[in-house]
Amino acid sequence: NAGVTQTPKFQVLKTGQSMTLQCAQDMNHNSMYWYRQDPGMGLRLIYYSASEGTTDKGEVPNGYNVSRLNKREFSLRLESAAPSQTSVYFCASSPNPTGGSSYEQYFGPGTRLTVT
Amino acid sequence: LAKTTQPISMDSYEGQEVNITCSHNNIATNDYITWYQQFPSQGPRFIIQGYKTKVTNEVASLFIPADRKSSTLSLPRVSLSDTAVYYCLVGEKAGTASKLTFGTGTRLQVTL
Numbered sequence: 001n002a003g004v005t006q007t008p009k010f011q012v013l014k015t016g017q018s019m020t021l022q023c024a025q026d027m028n029h030n031s032m033y034w035y036r037q038d039p040g041m042g043l044r045l046i047y048y049s050a051s052e053g054t055t056d057k058g059e060v061p062n063g064y065n066v067s068r069l070n071k072r073e074f075s076l077r078l079e080s081a082a083p084s085q086t087s088v089y090f091c092a093s094s095p096n097p098t099g100g101s102s103y104e105q106y107f108g109p110g111t112r113l114t115v116t
Numbered sequence: 117l118a119k120t121t122q123p124i125s126m127d128s129y130e131g132q133e134v135n136i137t138c139s140h141n142n143i144a145t146n147d148y149i150t151w152y153q154q155f156p157s158q159g160p161r162f163i164i165q166g167y168k169t170k171v172t173n174e175v176a177s178l179f180i181p182a183d184r185k186s187s188t189l190s191l192p193r194v195s196l197s198d199t200a201v202y203y204c205l206v207g208e209k210a211g212t213a214s215k216l217t218f219g220t221g222t223r224l225q226v227t228l
Contacts, residue, residue, distance in 0.1 A: 004159075035216070042218035043160070090159045092216075103150040103205050103216055107159030 002026055006091050006108035013081040013115045021076040021111050023091030031094040032074040033105065034058075034066060036087040043090065049074055050098040081115045088112050120204045125223040134191045136222050138204030141185050147207030149180060149187045152218070153200045160203065160218070164189070191224075199226045 004025045013019055025032065030051045035043040045058030049068040063085060065077045074093075078085060089111045096102040122138040140149065148167050152160040164171055166178040166187070177190040191198060201221040 042220075043216055045216070092159075101144075101146040101207065102148050102165065103207075104148075104162050104165050105160075105216060106162060110157075110159050 004091055004093055004106055004108035006089075006111050008111060009109065010112045011114070013078075013113065015082060015115060017081050018077065018079050019081065020078075021089055021091075021113075022073070023075060023108060024073045025091075025093040025106070026072065027093060027095070027106065028071070029093035029095050029106075030071070031096060031098045031105075032068065033092040033094070033098075034064075034074070034076045035090045035092065036060065036085075037090060037110075038087050046076065046089075048098050056098075078113075081113075083115045086113060086115045120206060120219055122202075122204050122219070122222045124220060125225065127225045127227070128194050130195055130226055130228055131193050134194050134198075134224060134226075136189045136191075136202055136204075136224070137186060138189070139186045140204070140206045143184055144207045149178065149184070150205045151176070151178065151189045152203045152205065152216075154203065154218075154221070155200050160216070163202075194224075194226045196226050196228070199224060 007022045033048045034046040037043050044060050047066040049055045052071045055066050067075045091108045092105040094105045120138050120140045128134045148165050150165040151163045154160045164176050164178045171178045179188045201223050203218045203221040
């Protein structure tokens with residue numbers, strides 16, 4: 001039982017390049033999330049998915065796209081990377097509905113992205 | 117918009133019990149109180165969640181008074197490996213999503 005896994009762990013991109021961050025969970029959770037965490041700041045929600053085939057925007061969706069490929073996998077794509085997207089990206093999953101009152105989420109190890 | 121207030125930092129010696137209190141005066145009726153732990157360069161880790169009274173698991177206990185305007189995370193017999201930042205969260209929404217909003221948290225330093 002690996003929990004939530006993310007690849008890659010580190011990535012350096014040049015401005016304008018594209019890439020996809022991969023996330024997978026083996027806990028049979030319906031809800032999945034993508035966050036970014038900037039130095040000294042808290043998490044900000046980029047996108048989330050209540051179930052396979054559904055995705056919704058969070059607080060900071062501009063410059064990103066997501067795909068909920070199946071129940072296990074939720075990928076985040078940067079189409080044209082910008083220096084402002086330098087951050088640590090965390091994927092999370094939850095056994096609870098995305099709009100519920102519970103905030104129990106399980107996080108991956110993160111992807112550290114630098115855009116130059 | 118529910119917000120939380122917790123001490124910025126705490127120090128403890130190994131083997132002691134540590135209690136971290138969080139105030140959340142505007143908590144919504146249906147919301148749970150959730151605590152996370154985060155080590156440097158790692159993702160947040162869910163510790164415990166409760167609605168009222170007391171909840172205990174293998175890691176910690178969570179005490180919530182009847183008015184639910186505060187909560188206390190209790191870590192029994194801490195070790196050096198418990199040095200981390202601890203976050204208290206209550207209800208927060210981004211559109212229809214239950215969103216985690218981490219404040220500054222409490223930086224716990226455990227020493228010998």
